[in-house]
Amino acid sequence: MKVVCIGSGNVATHFSTAIAAAGMELVQVWSQSQEHAEVLADLLGATAISDKANIDLHADLYLIAVKDDAIPEMAALLAGVNGLVLHTSGATDLDVFPAAMKNYGVLYPLQTFSRTKALDFSKVPLCLEAKDETILSTLKNIALQLSPLVYEVNSPQRRILHLAAVFACNFSNHLYAIGQEILEKNQLDFEILRPLILETAEKVQHAFPRDVQTGPAIRHDEQTLLKHKELLTGMPELQVIYETLSKSIKKTV
């Protein structure tokens, strides 16, 4: 199976590495920047290209892992190929592909990737959608070589997943950052908070979050809520966040 990777960012890097590890042959890495393409291509024994005209049009699989607004152009460019063309975006519908294209689909990894942190790809949920059932079946076979966590998700559901991920991942991370900010203002090290953050996430791996909610808001502990409001004096933005989320937690009882 010959694979061309379009893109050289976080998602492209982690996907290409997993693809190579699964025994598929990465033949080309394309990036607007030849230098960036080379970093990834050299790592995996592929050819680095930055000229779109040099993209091999006879590969079996094309993985488009570029910024969302660059996907339509790359999809159009590959309109005539026989290979399977996939994009990897949570916020982009299936119909970004030209209807006349033979084989296309979506392979969306619901995970947060960092260049600096190694990731066990078998822990990455892969959300699949394809032009038709036959292609979906092919796509599923490919996906299962990368991760056992494979889900069928259509375009409207993928938008919802992306939204839920913003709450559960992006917003949670921002709350960690606020925790750090509060600690540092009081000469306390973020280090002390790290085990609690990890345990909070581990707790919901086998339970539902609403069943393990703790803290003053769920206990309707008005005295502590008031004390915390006082501690946040001079930080009006954090007060608003504190009140908004506490109010929402109280309503869940």
Add this chain to the structure above:
Amino acid sequence: MKVVCIGSGNVATHFSTAIAAAGMELVQVWSQSQEHAEVLADLLGATAISDKANIDLHADLYLIAVKDDAIPEMAALLAGVNGLVLHTSGATDLDVFPAAMKNYGVLYPLQTFSRTKALDFSKVPLCLEAKDETILSTLKNIALQLSPLVYEVNSPQRRILHLAAVFACNFSNHLYAIGQEILEKNQLDFEILRPLILETAEKVQHAFPRDVQTGPAIRHDEQTLLKHKELLTGMPELQVIYETLSKSIKKTV
């Protein structure tokens, strides 16, 4: 070292178990409910009591792990003992103990405990405060038998820690719950979100959250922010949370 545990809830259970595992002798478990006291006492070979008059006043260590508003009464009850009396509350100052008491301090575990989930106590940060330096030194020796993560934290700092923990832990868990709510409304399983939640927490174990923030708000991706607002139509409370947190993230750049 003879230990009396006052309380039989989550914190009492996890602490007593760690104390027994460290080779200290748990002699009594007191609880208002004899039945609850027995569950924990039987587990660890201690005597269960529910009458305050039966508390052994000649133990070496008293661990008060009851609800915050019950601490003053238990502290007063133990005013005359020679042993070291500790409370375990994040929201209660050191001066809850009568000044005339000989040996007292605080042993606050900055962690979230569930009765149903086993916890590696060596991953529990222990925050220490004591009446004086000599007692602090004794307390530190005891704490280090339970966990290597030992910090000196005074009462005002402990209040701040508790506040930071509400943001990083209680509020994050609520955002997980919102993620689940959004998914279930759209016939998607929470299971698909769990690996992302775990990876988000693992990412900040060796990095600072503000350095690894991802998502549409930090990218100032107004188009996606708008799409998400539309998806939240009919859920005004979630819209407010989405906007409040997105606004706060945008400001961090």
